[in-house]
Amino acid sequence: MKPSIKDKVEIAKKYINQGYSVSFVLKIVKLGKSTYYYNLSVEGKEKIKPKGGKPKGYSINKENKIICDGQIKEFIMESINGDAINYGYRKITYHLRKYYNLIINHKKIYRLCKELNILKNQRVIKPKIKRTIAINRIISASNQLWEMDIKYGYIHGEDKFFYLLNLIDIFDRCIVGYYIGLHCEAKDAAALLRQCLIKRNLFEEEAEKPIIRTDNGPQFVSYKFSKCCDEIKVEHERIPVKTPNKNAHVESFHRILEDECLKINEFQTYAEAYETVNEFMEFYNNRRLHSSLKFMSPNEFYNLYFGEKQTNIKMRV
Structure with a gap:
């Protein structure tokens, strides 16, 4: 040798x-x-590892809680749809530190703003999306108003987040459809909306479409999602900034999902998370009782009152 x-x-x-x-x-x-x-x-000198590398995918707030990049992007979009509409990425950084208690630097905000394509010198060329503000409505039947929002889950074994995009019918509380994945973009939200319309036989042009209500997340303010709503003739309304109560039904479902599924399971792999969430969704729609649904499951309530407008069951949202 x-x-x-x-x-x-x-x-x-x-x-x-x-x-x-x-x-x-x-x-x-x-x-x-x-x-x-x-x-x-x-001889005897240790090699110094170069700084940098792949971004972690999350930041820490002042309560030492992990906040994933997807959630931070939502904070950014909420900010520029509110008080920070004319801010550059440096001012957005201080805005997030002050109002969202994030421990974060301007370099990361610059990267996230670049991924969202909202850096200040690019806003003039971005297509303007018509914004319809959510208004108070009285709902008396299924398929009149659907709410859509994103929930984040954490995979401990792989140290990364996954996305859960859920669409709920606020009258019968059914999760009409959901998307689970390691990424969630506007095309995924558009595809889920189409799937839900097909599932409830509402995709045909002459069918009376439900109203879709969302927050101001990047998936929902995008040109691609707006174009999808126009093509399938669905009215899309967005809640005002920092008013999650306007999206109360899907937020309530996310609390149930957190307490009864995500919090009590420490996922080691994405496959394990995918299987567990699917099982919970099947349980929620078909077997979990709701006091607001006369102690029936969502699917049971939907099948019982399918196509009927209720005079004794009305919801103001």
């Missing part, structure tokens, strides 16, 4: 320290002078 350069340097050092000529020893061990002296100069 041929000796390595390190072995040759050690052998050369041994004989040179005994008084032999450097040139003679290096010639015998077949080692160049530059190689020998370079190895002497770096």
Whole structure:
């Protein structure tokens, strides 16, 4: 086995320290002078790992709680739809620190704003999306008003987040459809909306479509989602900034999902999370009783009152 350069340097050092000529020893061990002296100069010095690397995918708030990048993007979109409408990424950084208690620097905000395509010098070329503010409505039947929102789950074994995009019918409380994945974009929200309309036989042009209510997340303010709503003739309304009570039914479902599924399971893999969430969704729609539904499950209530407008059951939302 041929000796390595390190072995040759050690052998050369041994004989040179005994008084032999450097040139003679290096010639015998077949080692160049530059190689020998370079190895002497770096000997004992640890290599410093370069800074940087792949972003973690989350930040910490002042309560030491992990906030994933997807949630931070929602905070950014809420901010620029509210008080921070004319702010650049540096001012947005201070806004998030002050009002959302995030521990975050301007470089990360710049990266997230770039991913959202909302850096200030780019806003002038971004297509303007018509914004319809959510108004108070009285709902008396299924398929009149649907709410859509995103919930984040955490996979401990892989140290990453996954997305749960849920669409709920606020009258019968059914989760009409949901999307689960490691990424969630406008195209996924558009695809879910189409699937839910098909599932309830509302995709045909002459069918009376429900109103879709969302918050101001990047998936819902995008041109792609707005274009999808226009194509399938669905009215899309967005709640005012910082008014989650306007999306109360889907937010209530997310609390149930958190307490009865996500909090009590420590997922090791994405496959495990996917299977567990699917099982919970099946349980919620078909077997979980709701006091607001006369102690029936959502699907049972929907099938019982399918297509009927109720005079004794009305909801103001």
